[in-house]
Amino acid sequence: xxxxxxxxxxxxxxxxxxSMSPVAEFGFHPSQHPLxxxxxxxxxxxxDSPVFRPPAPNPDDHDFVCDYSAMQGWLxxxxxxxxxxxxxxxxxxxxxxHTDYEKLAPVGITRHYSLNITEGSINxxxxxxxxxxxxxxxxPGPWLEACWGDTLNITVINSMKENGTSIHWHGIRxxxxxxxxxxxxxxxxxxxxxxxxxxxxxxxQYGTSWYHSHxxxxxADGLQGPLTIHGPxxxxxxxxxxxxxxxxxSHNSAFQLLYNRNWGNKTILLNGAGNxxxxxxxxxxxxxxxxxxxxxxxxTDKPRRPKRYLLRLINTSFDSTFVFSIDNHWxxxxxxxxxxxxxxxxxxxxxxxxxxxxxxxxxxxxxxDANPVPDDGNFWIRTFIADNCGIKPxxxxxxxxxxxxYNHTSMATPKSLPWTKISKRCSDETYTSLRPKLxxxxxxxxxxxxxxxxxxxxxxxxxxxAWRCSTLERSMERSSPYR
Numbered sequence: 001x002x003x004x005x006x007x008x009x010x011x012x013x014x015x016x017x018x019s020m021s022p023v024a025e026f027g028f029h030p031s032q033h034p035l036x037x038x039x040x041x042x043x044x045x046x047x048d049s050p051v052f053r054p055p056a057p058n059p060d061d062h063d064f065v066c067d068y069s070a071m072q073g074w075l076x077x078x079x080x081x082x083x084x085x086x087x088x089x090x091x092x093x094x095x096x097x098h099t100d101y102e103k104l105a106p107v108g109i110t111r112h113y114s115l116n117i118t119e120g121s122i123n124x125x126x127x128x129x130x131x132x133x134x135x136x137x138x139x140p141g142p143w144l145e146a147c148w149g150d151t152l153n154i155t156v157i158n159s160m161k162e163n164g165t166s167i168h169w170h171g172i173r174x175x176x177x178x179x180x181x182x183x184x185x186x187x188x189x190x191x192x193x194x195x196x197x198x199x200x201x202x203x204x205q206y207g208t209s210w211y212h213s214h215x216x217x218x219x220a221d222g223l224q225g226p227l228t229i230h231g232p233x234x235x236x237x238x239x240x241x242x243x244x245x246x247x248x249x250s251h252n253s254a255f256q257l258l259y260n261r262n263w264g265n266k267t268i269l270l271n272g273a274g275n276x277x278x279x280x281x282x283x284x285x286x287x288x289x290x291x292x293x294x295x296x297x298x299x300t301d302k303p304r305r306p307k308r309y310l311l312r313l314i315n316t317s318f319d320s321t322f323v324f325s326i327d328n329h330w331x332x333x334x335x336x337x338x339x340x341x342x343x344x345x346x347x348x349x350x351x352x353x354x355x356x357x358x359x360x361x362x363x364x365x366x367x368x369d370a371n372p373v374p375d376d377g378n379f380w381i382r383t384f385i386a387d388n389c390g391i392k393p394x395x396x397x398x399x400x401x402x403x404x405x406y407n408h409t410s411m412a413t414p415k416s417l418p419w420t421k422i423s424k425r426c427s428d429e430t431y432t433s434l435r436p437k438l439x440x441x442x443x444x445x446x447x448x449x450x451x452x453x454x455x456x457x458x459x460x461x462x463x464x465x466a467w468r469c470s471t472l473e474r475s476m477e478r479s480s481p482y483r
Contacts, residue, residue: 115157129250135223167211240312
């Protein structure tokens with residue numbers, strides 16, 4: 001990084017530090033009382049306050065809003081040509097992409113969600129899976145949303161007959177709420193059948209993530225869903241789409257596969273839909289339709305810029321690394337996991353298990369060396385298996401897991417061809433391309449106490465006299481000015 005760039009980031013960080021309030025009360029969480037009525041959303045207050053829909057929502061989605069009512073004098077500042085700004089005070093101060101989100105965040109609201117875990121049977125690809133474990137009887141699980149600075153209270157009800165469970169919120173730092181991390185055997189005992197547990201933590205980061213069971217290999221049987229924390233972005237966009245979850249999939253429980261050391265007849269799903277015929281199996285049920293993205297054509301009656309769409313990509317696999325690509329469309333990569341980066345362009349992006357990338361795709365199909373733009377406006381979305389990095393690739397076209405359509409009424413099978421020279425090497429994105437917008441520098445260990453007791457966290461799990469997990473008490477020694 002050049003000296004000028006370092007000065008720029010240092011100045012931006014100092015400016016935002018002078019203008020912000022620190023994140024309020026790390027570590028707050030309620031006692032684990034029996035459930036009353038379950039709340040799944042929040043009210044929308046009236047009056048002159050910064051309450052707004054996140055940038056460029058999909059009109060088909062529910063009416064989700066960011067609510068910063070506690071921050072009088074602040075207003076949203078994200079516009080299509082500048083998504084780096086999030087909130088701006090009347091005096092010019094900002095929460096933006098240069099704000100050090102390890103230390104500072106806006107003051108949001110508390111959002112309440114409930115997730116009921118049940119067992120059932122689903123058809124994801126033309127063959128039945130009778131050992132499914134589901135959140136709210138959905139696969140993938142419901143889309144959980146929050147805004148930068150919100151607190152999430154998520155009640156998990158275990159309605160399974162035999163399995164315990166715990167739910168992990170992937171990538172969330174859990175600063176001073178380590179006991180909310182959802183890793184049974186480490187931060188909590190499993191949630192027993194017929195019991196419930198409420199996780200509470202602050203969304204001090206922003207971007208794309210997912211939640212999943214952390215009980216053995218349970219998540220591979222269906223316990224996974226998308227989590228979005230709305231906030232700034234490092235590049236302009238005009239509209240956003242729902243998260244895209246890609247995974248490998250079997251028709252036997254992951255517990256059985258692991259026990260037998262046989263990965264079984266797997267396929268690939270995109271947002272819960274696949275086609276078992278791509279792996280030379282005969283469907284015994286109706287094959288679900290491919291997942292479809294819809295873009296709007298760029299009008300040609302006057303010169304105008306093509307529309308730019310934000311896509312949130314998540315690899316929730318059990319055993320596979322994917323290479324994601326859309327025929328005839330370049331990807332502008334803007335976020336890696338929860339880290340906004342200096343954007344760069346490529347025809348594909350490699351996504352390891354658990355990784356997330358936000359990409360921006362322009363509604364402007366382009367021809368390549370060997371893939372002309374088809375006339376019908378239908379394009380394959382492809383999720384290749386990286387070389388020697390997951391289940392074996394299936395037959396020809398196995399990677400055709402979704403469709404991008406410009407003609408919203410079309411049902412035609414795309415005739416588009418893949419980009420040539422896509423690397424399928426099992427290697428992360430080029431490290432020189434992954435440049436954070438907010439530079440980080442390695443410091444002391446985050447869990448080590450220092451003389452000021454400003455870092456680190458310790459807690460004890462105490463069993464009752466019968467050495468059962470039915471009683472779980474927390475003894476938190478929080479090395480924090482908020483303890």
